[in-house]
Amino acid sequence: MPGLLASMKKDPQVAQKVSGIESSKRLAAYTAVDHHIKPEHRVIGIGSGSTVPYVVERIVQQGQEANKGRVFIPTGFQSRQLILNAKLSVGDVDEYPSIDVTIDGADEVDSSLNCIKGGGACHLREKVIAEAAQTFIVVADYRKNSQSLCTNYPPGVPIEVVPFAYGKVLTAVQKSIGSPKATLRMAIKKAGPVVTDNGHFVIDAPFEPERMQDPSAVLRQIKLLTGVVEVGLFCNMAKAAYFGNEDGTVTIRHADGRTEEISGAQQ
Numbered sequence: 506m507p508g509l510l511a512s513m514k515k516d517p518q519v520a521q522k523v524s525g526i527e528s529s530k531r532l533a534a535y536t537a538v539d540h541h542i543k544p545e546h547r548v549i550g551i552g553s554g555s556t557v558p559y560v561v562e563r564i565v566q567q568g569q570e571a572n573k574g575r576v577f578i579p580t581g582f583q584s585r586q587l588i589l590n591a592k593l594s595v596g597d598v599d600e601y602p603s604i605d606v607t608i609d610g611a612d613e614v615d616s617s618l619n620c621i622k623g624g625g626a627c628h629l630r631e632k633v634i635a636e637a638a639q640t641f642i643v644v645a646d647y648r649k650n651s652q653s654l655c656t657n658y659p660p661g662v663p664i665e666v667v668p669f670a671y672g673k674v675l676t677a678v679q680k681s682i683g684s685p686k687a688t689l690r691m692a693i694k695k696a697g698p699v700v701t702d703n704g705h706f707v708i709d710a711p712f713e714p715e716r717m718q719d720p721s722a723v724l725r726q727i728k729l730l731t732g733v734v735e736v737g738l739f740c741n742m743a744k745a746a747y748f749g750n751e752d753g754t755v756t757i758r759h760a761d762g763r764t765e766e767i768s769g770a771q772q
């Protein structure tokens with residue numbers, strides 16, 4: 506899509522909006538790093554997506570001394586490249602099963618901090634790295650801040666499946682789980698389906714927002730289907746979510762129900 510983005514950016518109004526969204530992502534990421542990546546943290550999980558590069562950028566700004574002796578655990582190919590390009594040390598969760606803090610993006614976050622993740626098809630590793638962390642923090646722009654899941658993210662819930670079982674799982678998701686419009690995610694610059702970093706396919710399952718009043722129940726139902734590897738519903742996992750706003754403020758929602766509006770980090 507780079508051609509489309511380039512032509513959109515030529516329209517001044519669209520260009521302003523795009524750069525507004527980018528600066529909202531950066532604001533959320535910088536503020537979350539300032540609040541949660543402390544000198545004593547040695548093992549840090551790095552998520553995937555377009556907001557996370559700003560997380561790595563801010564961590565690099567903490568300086569070589571702060572990052573000496575730290576190891577960064579990626580959630581997929583993209584975040585591994587980010588870590589390597591930033592000249593930070595990379596590790597894997599099998600060597601470091603206990604992570605101090607993981608910071609990751611999200612596709613949608615509800616008022617209880619339940620998240621839809623997997624827009625980049627990385628949600629299996631993302632969930633492992635989030636679960637391994639003592640503190641899991643979400644960073645996103647204001648568009649992801651929602652009351653109820655499946656309101657602002659039309660593709661719905663990403664479901665990673667083993668390839669040979671996709672037809673059976675897709676039919677079950679459509680007919681038994683209640684997502685009649687669920688589809689197999691197709692690749693854009695490759696003929697055929699998206700293949701994850703783990704060699705699996707992804708089904709995107711939109712649900713009515715009412716169904717998402719209890720996302721844990723939907724998660725349990727989908728996870729019980731044989732052939733499902735992981736579901737992009739992250740329920741009761743995040744300690745806080747940071748949303749960058751267009752006016753330069755950051756909305757922080759905490760797991761205990763508190764919400765703060767603060768000025769974003771100095772850039």
Ligand SMILES: O=C(CO)[C@H](O)[C@H](O)COP(=O)(O)O
Binds near residue numbers: 553554631
């Ligand atoms: O879950 C993810 C990838 O699997 C991403 O964290 C999610 O898609 C958010 O990405 P972005 O920061 O580009 O909005």
